[in-house]
Amino acid sequence: MFAVLARRLERLGPRRRLQLGLAGVLALIAVLAFLFIRTEAVDIAAQNQVALNLRELEKLDAEWDASIVRAHIGRAADNRRLTAPLARMHELAARLRAALPMTHSEGAAAAFQRLTVALAAKEQLAAEFGRRTPPLRTALLYLPPAVANLKTDLAGIGGALAPARIVLRLDASLNDLLSQILRYNLAPTDKLAARIADTLGDIEAQEIAFSPAVVDTIDTIARQSRVVLVNRPLANALEASIAATRTAEAMDQLGREYDRAFDAVLLERERYRGWLFAYSALLLVLLAWAGMRLRRSYRIIGEVNQRLKAANETLEQRVAERTAELQAQSKQLELLAQHDSLTGLVNVRQLTRLLDHALVRASRRGTIVVVMFIDLDGFKAVNDTYGHGTGDVVLQEVAQRVQARLRAEDALARLGGDEFVILLEEVNSPEGALRVAQAALDAIRSVTRANGHPVRVSASIGIASVRGRDGVERGAEALLAQADQAMYQAKQAGKGVFVISPQAEWAA
Numbered sequence: 001m002f003a004v005l006a007r008r009l010e011r012l013g014p015r016r017r018l019q020l021g022l023a024g025v026l027a028l029i030a031v032l033a034f035l036f037i038r039t040e041a042v043d044i045a046a047q048n049q050v051a052l053n054l055r056e057l058e059k060l061d062a063e064w065d066a067s068i069v070r071a072h073i074g075r076a077a078d079n080r081r082l083t084a085p086l087a088r089m090h091e092l093a094a095r096l097r098a099a100l101p102m103t104h105s106e107g108a109a110a111a112f113q114r115l116t117v118a119l120a121a122k123e124q125l126a127a128e129f130g131r132r133t134p135p136l137r138t139a140l141l142y143l144p145p146a147v148a149n150l151k152t153d154l155a156g157i158g159g160a161l162a163p164a165r166i167v168l169r170l171d172a173s174l175n176d177l178l179s180q181i182l183r184y185n186l187a188p189t190d191k192l193a194a195r196i197a198d199t200l201g202d203i204e205a206q207e208i209a210f211s212p213a214v215v216d217t218i219d220t221i222a223r224q225s226r227v228v229l230v231n232r233p234l235a236n237a238l239e240a241s242i243a244a245t246r247t248a249e250a251m252d253q254l255g256r257e258y259d260r261a262f263d264a265v266l267l268e269r270e271r272y273r274g275w276l277f278a279y280s281a282l283l284l285v286l287l288a289w290a291g292m293r294l295r296r297s298y299r300i301i302g303e304v305n306q307r308l309k310a311a312n313e314t315l316e317q318r319v320a321e322r323t324a325e326l327q328a329q330s331k332q333l334e335l336l337a338q339h340d341s342l343t344g345l346v347n348v349r350q351l352t353r354l355l356d357h358a359l360v361r362a363s364r365r366g367t368i369v370v371v372m373f374i375d376l377d378g379f380k381a382v383n384d385t386y387g388h389g390t391g392d393v394v395l396q397e398v399a400q401r402v403q404a405r406l407r408a409e410d411a412l413a414r415l416g417g418d419e420f421v422i423l424l425e426e427v428n429s430p431e432g433a434l435r436v437a438q439a440a441l442d443a444i445r446s447v448t449r450a451n452g453h454p455v456r457v458s459a460s461i462g463i464a465s466v467r468g469r470d471g472v473e474r475g476a477e478a479l480l481a482q483a484d485q486a487m488y489q490a491k492q493a494g495k496g497v498f499v500i501s502p503q504a505e506w507a508a
C-alpha cells in the first residue's frame with residue numbers, strides 16, 4: 001500500500017508533493033491530538049468529587065430525617081435543626097448540577113431533576129412541619145405536669161370548696177384525659193379523638209364547682225389538649241408526606257446514574273486509549289518507513305555522487321589527455337609550418353622570420369648579419385640518373401652535413417628544390433664568413449653516395465652581408481636577393497665556388 005502511495009506521489013511535482021506532505025503530517029498530528037484529548041477528557045478527580053458531594057448530601061438528608069423524627073417525638077429542643085443543613089444541601093445540589101455535563105447522560109439529568117423536586121417538596125413540608133411541631137411539643141410538655149399539679153391542687157385547697165364526688169370525678173376525668181392524650185399522641189385515631197372530646201366536655205362541665213384559678217388551669221389544659229388533637233394528626237400527615245418525598249431513594253438513583261454514566265465515560269476513555277495505542281503504532285510504522293526511504297534516498301544520492309565524481313575524474317583525465325594531444329599536434333603543426341619536411345631544416349617562412357629578428361638585433365648592437373645562398377650544382381643529373389628518391393637522399397645528406405659544420409646559433413634553411421640558405425650573426429670579419437662558406441662547400445662535396453649510388457654534387461654560394469641599422473632599412477628580402485645574385489655570379493664563374501656580393505658590408 002505504501003509503495004503504491006509512494007509511486008503516485010513520485011508522479012506529482014515537488015511543490016505539490018511538499019504541500020501534500022505537510023497537509024498529511026498536520027492531519028496525522030490532528031488525529032493524534034484528538035485521540036489524546038479524548039483519553040484525557042475524563043476528569044477522575046471531578047468524578048470523585050461528585051461521589052463525595054453525593055455522599056455528603058445523603059448524610060445531611062439522613063440527619064435532616066433524624067431531626068424531623070426528633071421533632072416528631074417531641075425530643076427536639078427547637079426546630080432550627082430542620083433548616084440548618086439546607087444551605088449546605090443547596091450548595092451540594094448546585095455542585096451536582098454543575099457536574100451533570102460530564103456524564104453526557106439524560107438518565108442522570110432526569111434523576112437529578114427528580115431529586116431537586118423531592119428536595120424542594122421536602123423543604124416545603126419540613127418548613128410546615130417546623131411550624132406545627134412547636135405548639136404540639138409545648139402542649140405535650142405542659143399537660144403531664146399540669147394535670148399532676150391540678151390533681152394535687154384538687155386534693156388540697158383547689159378541691160376544698162367543691163363536693164368530694166365532683167372532685168373525685170374531675171380527678172378521674174383528668175387521669176383519662178392524660179392517658180388518652182398520650183395514646184392519641186402515639187396513635188391518633190378519630191375514635192380516640194371523639195373520646196378525648198367527650199372527656200374534655202365532661203371536665204369542662206364540672207369546672208363550675210371550682211375556684212377561678214382551678215377553672216383557668218382546666219381551660220389551659222383543655223386548650224393544650226385540643227392543640228394536641230389538632231396538631232398531632234397534621235404533624236403525622238406532614239411527616240408521612242415528608243417520608244413520601246423519598247429523597248434518599250432519589251439520591252440513590254442519582255448516585256447509580258452518575259456511576260453508570262461515569263463508567264460509560266471511563267469505558268469510552270479506555271476505547272480511545274486502545275485507538276491511541278493502535279494509532280501510535282501506525283505512526284511508528286510510518287516513521288520507520290519514512291526513515292527507510294530517507295536512508296535509501298541518501299544512499300542513492302551518495303552513489304550518484306560517487307559516479308559523478310568518477311565521471312568527473314575520467315572527464316578531467318580525458319580533457320588533460322586531449323589537451324596534451326592537441327598541444328602535441330599543435331607543436332607538430334608549428335614544426336611543419338616552420339620546417340622543411342624532407343630535410344627537417346627551417347623553411348623559407350621561418351628563415352625570413354629569423355632573418356628579420358637577426359637584422360633587428362644587429363641594428364641594436366651594430367653587429368653584422370651574413371646570408372649565404374647555396375644552390376647545388378648538377379643535382380638534376382642525380383635525379384635524372386638515379387631517380388627522385390636518390391635525389392631526396394642527397395638533399396638530406398647535404399642538409400645534415402652542412403648543419404654539422406655550423407655553430408648552434410647559426411641557422412640553415414632549405415628554400416625548396418636544391419636551394420639552401422645559411423644565416424650567420426655577429427660575424428666579425430669576412431674571413432670568418434668565407435670559412436663557413438668553404439666548410440659548406442666541402443661538406444656538400446663530401447656527399448658521394450646516395451641510396452647505394454655514386455653521386456657527385458657541389459654547390460655555388462652567393463654571400464651577402466649587412467651591418468648595423470642598414471639591414472633593417474634594406475630588409476630581409478633585399479639581403480636574400482643580394483645573396484641570390486652573388487650565387488648566380490658563382491654559377492657563372494664556373495660553379496663549385498662562392499662569390500661575395502659587391503654590396504656586402506663588413507666591420508668598419
Ligand SMILES: Nc1nc2c(ncn2[C@@H]2O[C@H](COP(=O)(O)OP(=O)(O)OP(=O)(O)O)[C@@H](O)[C@H]2O)c(=O)[nH]1
Nearest residue numbers: 376377378379380381383388389391392416417418
Ligand atoms: N629529388 C628531388 N629533386 C628536386 C626537388 N625539388 C626540385 N628538384 C629537382 O632539382 C632540380 C633542380 O634543377 P637545377 O638547379 O636546374 O639543376 P642543376 O643540375 O643543379 O643545375 P645547375 O643549378 O645549373 O647546376 C630539378 O630537376 C628539380 O626537378 C626535391 O625535392 N627532390
